[in-house]
Amino acid sequence: MRFSTLQKCLLNDYQRDFPLTPCPYEDIADDLGVDEEAVLTTLKNMVDRRMVSRVGPVFAPNRVGVSTLAAMAVPDERLDEVAAFINTYPEVNHNYEREHRFNLWFVLTSANTSRLDDILRQIEATTGLPLMSLPLLDEYHIDLGFPLQWDES
Amino acid sequence: MAECTEESTMCDPRHALLLQSVQSGLPLVHRPYAELGQRIGMSETEVIGLLSEWVAAGIIKRIGVVVRHRSLGYDANAMVVWDVPDGRIGDVGRRMSAFDFVTLCYRRPRQGDAWPYNLFCMIHGKDRANVLAQIELLAASCDLTDVPRDVLFSRRCFKQRGARYAARALAAS
Numbered sequence: 001m002r003f004s005t006l007q008k009c010l011l012n013d014y015q016r017d018f019p020l021t022p023c024p025y026e027d028i029a030d031d032l033g034v035d036e037e038a039v040l041t042t043l044k045n046m047v048d049r050r051m052v053s054r055v056g057p058v059f060a061p062n063r064v065g066v067s068t069l070a071a072m073a074v075p076d077e078r079l080d081e082v083a084a085f086i087n088t089y090p091e092v093n094h095n096y097e098r099e100h101r102f103n104l105w106f107v108l109t110s111a112n113t114s115r116l117d118d119i120l121r122q123i124e125a126t127t128g129l130p131l132m133s134l135p136l137l138d139e140y141h142i143d144l145g146f147p148l149q150w151d152e153s
Numbered sequence: 154m155a156e157c158t159e160e161s162t163m164c165d166p167r168h169a170l171l172l173q174s175v176q177s178g179l180p181l182v183h184r185p186y187a188e189l190g191q192r193i194g195m196s197e198t199e200v201i202g203l204l205s206e207w208v209a210a211g212i213i214k215r216i217g218v219v220v221r222h223r224s225l226g227y228d229a230n231a232m233v234v235w236d237v238p239d240g241r242i243g244d245v246g247r248r249m250s251a252f253d254f255v256t257l258c259y260r261r262p263r264q265g266d267a268w269p270y271n272l273f274c275m276i277h278g279k280d281r282a283n284v285l286a287q288i289e290l291l292a293a294s295c296d297l298t299d300v301p302r303d304v305l306f307s308r309r310c311f312k313q314r315g316a317r318y319a320a321r322a323l324a325a326s
Binding site: 010011014015016017018020021022023024025026036040043044047049050051052053054055056057058059060063064069071083084086087092093094095096097098099100102103105106132134135136137138139140141143145146147148149 | 175177179181184185187197204205207208211212213215216218219220221224225242243247249250255257258259264267268274303305306308309312313314
């Protein structure tokens with residue numbers, strides 16, 4: 001995959017400290033010496049191409065709600081069906097297949113514990129599969145974004 | 154009323170509204186905070202003020218471009234889990250987090266014999282062999298060579314997006 005200089009700058013240098021000013025994209029454009037339209041078009045294009053999930057805040061877990069990481073051991077032939085069912089809950093924001101006996105891992109976030117527990121019970125009841133809930137106890141990593149490496153040549 | 158429990162710092166319904174409207178991202182327009190505010194009856198100044206407060210309070214970890222690792226070529230994504238003695242976990246967690254290839258590092262509860270691991274870290278790499286070498290480096294640097302561990306590479310992504318924290322609170326209002 002090849003990236004333009006503007007794409008690289010936006011992807012790498014603006015994962016944090018996005019301006020909290022009335023015209024943030026214009027401020028970024030001024031910093032980079034391009035016009036605002038170029039910044040907006042490039043960001044929109046990267047969102048459309050699914051290189052960028054969004055431009056916005058990343059909230060700290062458990063500060064504005066509760067969350068848990070849940071894992072299930074799903075028979076391979078049922079994995080698509082179970083994953084699709086779990087995705088129907090708007091409270092599920094990440095859902096991955098992983099190489100392990102526990103092969104389905106998803107993150108659930110909700111306003112309170114009782115709603116979270118309800119959903120976990122519903123998922124177990126509907127799928128007939130036991131579920132392991134692993135809520136966060138401590139966080140050690142400070143999220144400063146992710147340093148990207150450009151190895152295209 | 155929006156739901157207000159001791160688990161939630163979003164007791165003001167207007168705050169909950171802003172939270173809900175901002176979590177899918179800022180609009181890509183000339184004055185994004187003004188546009189967000191317009192949707193929920195808040196001024197641009199109020200929106201910027203509240204978001205700044207949340208950053209200062211650590212409720213927001215960062216604001217910026219949220220990349221999709223996979224579509225940028227980082228498809229060797231490993232969740233590495235370790236069974237670290239409880240007395241060492243804080244120290245180990247902080248040491249691990251100092252490595253720039255570690256993107257998340259959490260303590261989570263063990264689940265008996267079924268799941269003996271209490272420390273989780275995430276590594277996003279482009280190449281599986283390289284990620285495995287990084288895990289060996291972590292183990293050696295953090296005195297974890299004798300500690301049980303497991304590596305769970307991701308296969309398919311069924312869903313990835315920002316959390317939707319306030320949806321339930323607002324539905325109850």
